[in-house]
Amino acid sequence: xxxxxxxxxxxxxxxxxxxxxxxxxxxxxxxxxxxxxxxxxxxxxxxxxxxxxxxxxxxxxxxxxxxxxxxxxxxxxxxxxxxxxxxxxxxxxxxxxxxxxxxxxxxxxxxxxxxxxxxxxxxxxxxxxxxxxxxxxxxxxxxxxxxxxxxxxxxxxxxxxxxxxxxxxxxxxxxxxxxxxxxxxxxxxxxxxxxxxxxxxxxxxxxxxxxxxxxxxxxxxxxxxxxxxxxxxxxxxxxxxxxxxxxxxxxxxxxxxxxxxxxxxxxxxxxxxxxxxxxxxxxxxxxxxxxxxxxxxxxxxxxxxxxxxxxxxxxxxxxxxxxxxxxxxxxxxxxxxxxxxxxxxxxxxxxxxxxxxxxxxxxxxxxxxxxxxxxxxxxxxxxxxxxxxxxxxxxxxxxxxxxxxxxxxxxxxxxxxxxxxxxxxxxxxxxxxxxxxxxxxxxxxxxxxxxxxxxxxxxxx
Amino acid sequence: xxxxxxxxxxxxxxxxxxxxxxxxxxxxxxxxxxxxxxxxxxxxxxxxxxxxxxxxxxxxxxxxxxxxxxxxxxxxxxxxxxxxxxxxxxxxxxxxxxxxxxxxxxxxxxxxxxxxxxxxxxxxxxxxxxxxxxxxxxxxxxxxxxxxxxxxxxxxxxxxxxxxxxxxxxxxxxxxxxxxxxxxxxxxxxxxxxxxxxxxxxxxxxxxxxxxxxxxxxxxxxxxxxxxxxxxxxxxxxxxxxxxxxxxxxxxxxxxxxxxxxxxxxxxxxxxxxxxxxxxxxxxxxxxxxxxxxxxxxxxxxxxxxxxxxxxxxxxxxxxxxxxxxxxxxxxxxxxxxxxxxxxxxxxxxxxxxxxxxxxxxxxxxxxxxxxxxxxxxxxxxxxxxxxxxxxxxxxxxxxxxxxxxxxxxxxxxxxxxxxxxxxxxxxxxxxxxxxxxxxxxxxxxxxxxxxxxxxxxxxx
Numbered sequence: 033x034x035x036x037x038x039x040x041x042x043x044x045x046x047x048x049x050x051x052x053x054x055x056x057x058x059x060x061x062x063x064x065x066x067x068x069x070x071x072x073x074x075x076x077x078x079x080x081x082x083x084x085x086x087x088x089x090x091x092x093x094x095x096x097x098x099x100x101x102x103x104x105x106x107x108x109x110x111x112x113x114x115x116x117x118x119x120x121x122x123x124x125x126x127x128x129x130x131x132x133x134x135x136x137x138x139x140x141x142x143x144x145x146x147x148x149x150x151x152x153x154x155x156x157x158x159x160x161x162x163x164x165x166x167x168x169x170x171x172x173x174x175x176x177x178x179x180x181x182x183x184x185x186x187x188x189x190x191x192x193x194x195x196x197x198x199x200x201x202x203x204x205x206x207x208x209x210x211x212x213x214x215x216x217x218x219x220x221x222x223x224x225x226x227x228x229x230x231x232x233x234x235x236x237x238x239x240x241x242x243x244x245x246x247x248x249x250x251x252x253x254x255x256x257x258x259x260x261x262x263x264x265x266x267x268x269x270x271x272x273x274x275x276x277x278x279x280x281x282x283x284x285x286x287x288x289x290x291x292x293x294x295x296x297x298x299x300x301x302x303x304x305x306x307x308x309x310x311x312x313x314x315x316x317x318x319x320x321x322x323x324x325x326x327x328x329x330x331x332x333x334x335x336x337x338x339x340x341x342x343x344x345x346x347x348x349x350x351x352x353x354x355x356x357x358x359x360x361x362x363x364x365x366x367x368x369x370x371x372x373x374x375x376x377x378x379x380x381x382x383x384x385x386x387x388x389x390x391x392x393x394x395x396x397x398x399x400x401x402x403x404x405x406x407x408x409x410x411x412x413x414x415x416x417x418x419x420x421x422x423x424x425x426x427x428x429x430x431x432x433x434x435x436x437x438x439x440x441x442x443x444x445x446x447x448x449x450x451x452x453x454x455x456x457x458x459x460x461x462x463x464x465x466x467x468x469x470x471x472x473x474x475x476x477x478x479x480x481x482x483x484x485x486x487x488x489x490x491x492x493x
Numbered sequence: 494x495x496x497x498x499x500x501x502x503x504x505x506x507x508x509x510x511x512x513x514x515x516x517x518x519x520x521x522x523x524x525x526x527x528x529x530x531x532x533x534x535x536x537x538x539x540x541x542x543x544x545x546x547x548x549x550x551x552x553x554x555x556x557x558x559x560x561x562x563x564x565x566x567x568x569x570x571x572x573x574x575x576x577x578x579x580x581x582x583x584x585x586x587x588x589x590x591x592x593x594x595x596x597x598x599x600x601x602x603x604x605x606x607x608x609x610x611x612x613x614x615x616x617x618x619x620x621x622x623x624x625x626x627x628x629x630x631x632x633x634x635x636x637x638x639x640x641x642x643x644x645x646x647x648x649x650x651x652x653x654x655x656x657x658x659x660x661x662x663x664x665x666x667x668x669x670x671x672x673x674x675x676x677x678x679x680x681x682x683x684x685x686x687x688x689x690x691x692x693x694x695x696x697x698x699x700x701x702x703x704x705x706x707x708x709x710x711x712x713x714x715x716x717x718x719x720x721x722x723x724x725x726x727x728x729x730x731x732x733x734x735x736x737x738x739x740x741x742x743x744x745x746x747x748x749x750x751x752x753x754x755x756x757x758x759x760x761x762x763x764x765x766x767x768x769x770x771x772x773x774x775x776x777x778x779x780x781x782x783x784x785x786x787x788x789x790x791x792x793x794x795x796x797x798x799x800x801x802x803x804x805x806x807x808x809x810x811x812x813x814x815x816x817x818x819x820x821x822x823x824x825x826x827x828x829x830x831x832x833x834x835x836x837x838x839x840x841x842x843x844x845x846x847x848x849x850x851x852x853x854x855x856x857x858x859x860x861x862x863x864x865x866x867x868x869x870x871x872x873x874x875x876x877x878x879x880x881x882x883x884x885x886x887x888x889x890x891x892x893x894x895x896x897x898x899x900x901x902x903x904x905x906x907x908x909x910x911x912x913x914x915x916x917x918x919x920x921x922x923x924x925x926x927x928x929x930x931x932x933x934x935x936x937x938x939x940x941x942x943x944x945x946x947x948x949x950x951x952x953x954x
Binding site for chain 2: 062063064125126131132154190191217231233235242243244245246247248249250251252253254255256257258260261263264265267268269270271275308311312313314315316317318319320325328329332334336337338339340341342343344345346347348349350351352353354355357358359360362364388389390391397399433434435436458461462463464465466
């Protein structure tokens with residue numbers, strides 16, 4: 033008798049090897065030169081879906097050669113059975129050794145129970161944990177009582193524009209009773225958590241220019257508003273001393289933090305603070321004094337500068353007064369904030385405060401997603417809680433995540449219920465150097481997804 | 494009968510070819526990977542000095558393999574004759590096509606009477622105009638009535654540390670009656686000018702850090718003082734709305750602008766404004782309202798941000814909350830400001846205003862030079878005025894330059910008089926893309942140096 037739980041345990045070693053094979057492919061969706069790598073990974077994933085016994089698997093090409101979707105289906109539970117859609121993304125952020133990596137960013141390296149690699153936690157962990165859970169079910173004697181769709185996105189890190197358009201055009205392809213968004217992090221290796229809120233995101237680039245070309249800072253300094261200085265002056269006016277965003281209208285639609293939120297999030301606070309001490313370890317916590325840490329990170333919007341550049345930043349000195357400087361900015365949004373409206377508030381504010389001695393221009397990256405609030409008491413969330421309790425032996429707590437999983441909002445259009453199941457850790461350094469996964473989470477994640485399919489199949493069949 | 498003036502005119506074409514040959518050598522002193530290019534140029538210059546008839550020429554190696562000096566001497570006027578020392582620098586600023594060049598930065602390109610190349614105006618123009626003037630004298634039947642030393646520096650663009658130390662150790666090697674600092678720009682192609690003041694310079698790098706490594710801006714944004722934001726907040730506090738530097742003590746020792754300065758500089762103002770309109774062309778003139786443009790550029794100190802970098806500045810977005818950000822800063826100084834004291838004022842101010850939520854660190858580039866004021870009515874200045882009047886057919890006006898020629902201060906220690914003779918134009922875009930020289934200035938510069946040697950030889954013999 034083979035059952036999915038024992039099958040998964042018996043095949044851990046092979047699962048880990050396959051996971052590393054996927055990690056080696058540089059699926060950087062934000063850099064067009066890696067388009068071939070992304071396409072190769074898509075084909076690799078499609079082949080795996082067929083190998084593990086799914087009925088169909090397709091690489092769905094996106095417009096303009098952008099990173100494709102991979103969509104697999106198993107329909108063996110029959111037309112009357114409910115459908116579970118599992119979403120993950122297989123693209124990753126850029127990574128270079130120079131950013132501070134201790135190992136080659138795209139060569140998986142295992143040390144002290146952790147596997148280091150770009151994408152290890154964000155989000156090939158979820159891709160592989162879920163595919164291996166499906167494999168375990170399809171290899172078992174007793175088949176799942178739910179139909180299964182797995183959709184793997186290739187451009188989550190660069191705006192998800194195409195999957196959103198795909199869902200709008202073909203809602204039936206991803207239609208499901210429950211959509212599982214599998215991405216993100218739990219609170220601690222031994223304390224699973226369920227995310228009932230996600231922040232949205234919107235992005236812009238601000239360009240400031242003054243002289244028509246780079247100048248000698250000795251010859252002309254004192255007679256022209258240095259674009260780096262002007263940019264700094266603008267950026268410095270976007271927050272007050274409390275860390276509150278000063279953009280007029282930015283908070284107009286913000287959903288207030290409720291008493292239920294505060295009660296749930298206070299349970300999370302000690303874990304968050306411990307994680308902050310470990311991962312962030314800045315000289316002091318910063319931000320809105322009237323909110324506790326999990327609220328600042330999950331229930332309050334932010335305006336963050338992700339990059340800045342101007343003039344000469346190489347070795348040595350160059351006494352240049354540069355023609356231009358720019359900053360990349362993202363805002364994290366909370367429920368009821370409209371991404372376009374929030375973006376527009378920021379743009380209009382910057383235009384208002386920009387000095388007349390410089391020109392300002394904007395570029396928009398197409399990154400836009402609304403925040404999400406899920407029903408803590410719904411049946412999908414209850415099934416997920418049961419799954420974590422089985423795999424970890426501990427009941428999950430409920431939190432609101434600071435990151436954005438734009439697809440959640442889209443999945444809410446095609447699925448009756450949505451639940452977010454995360455198997456990473458915040459200490460996994462997603463987007464940073466030395467990104468890593470706690471390997472225990474990989475194996476527990478597989479068991480958790482197996483159990484989720486089990487519970488949903490029993491409960492909704 | 495060969496005389497130096499006609500010899501120079503007869504050999505213009507060859508002089509131009511040799512000038513272009515020197516321009517092709519990438520003598521970027523701020524980038525260690527170009528050390529071999531700098532050494533090759535030094536050897537090329539030494540060989541030329543011997544070829545044109547100087548008595549000796551030496552490449553003087555500097556400590557730690559840094560860019561060498563080239564020192565040539567002609568002693569034919571005899572022990573009783575005065576000595577003229579001519580100083581130029583042959584190193585250049587970095588340059589990349591990506592900075593906005595219309596041509597290859599190190600391939601000389603002639604168009605509409607201008608020669609485009611990195612170093613064309615700053616300062617291989619001066620190196621070649623002076624060497625070719627010396628060649629013309631030594632090829633003439635009647636020899637100069639002054640002894641001549643030519644010193645060519647290889648690290649003016651990266652701090653001049655070694656030449657200063659060399660002069661301190663061997664003052665006799667550069668000792669002279671008159672030192673000619675040949676660098677910089679005149680007001681207009683048809684309006685020569687003599688510089689009677691130069692700003693000094695001091696430099697620092699400011700590093701701001703907060704989290705121990707780059708973080709996911711969604712996961713952690715709102716709980717940590719973003720180093721780019723904190724850096725911007727610090728930089729934004731270094732000037733007030735008038736463009737005045739807000740650093741306490743910065744203006745304490747500043748020599749006030751006198752009535753004579755105002756009278757001389759008002760003559761320069763229309764040229765400066767025209768040049769500003771042409772070269773700078775920002776939306777509006779900026780800076781201290783109570784000073785006219787030539788005063789802002791020559792007689793007032795500045796604090797300029799030459800470069801800034803933090804986070805992700807490549808293509809696409811990266812939702813990173815960076816661990817650190819930095820800015821490169823230089824201050825231009827005016828007479829009586831001590832470079833170390835001014836630098837210290839800036840450092841102490843930044844430490845005072847830096848928020849406790851971040852760490853600040855400083856790096857110092859070794860770039861430090863005091864400002865210089867020269868005697869408008871001295872004999873060397875009069876000889877220089879006569880030289881310009883001969884070569885251009887127009888009397889020069891007197892100005893104060895915004896740039897720094899640190900060597901001027903050092904030469905004042907070893908020469909009885911110092912004069913600055915510039916043959917470039919501000920429209921030559923020194924330090925910027927599309928640096929160029931107005932070729933008429935190259936030929937007039939040669940005639941001017943020939944005449945200067947003539948006048949000094951007749952007057953002081």
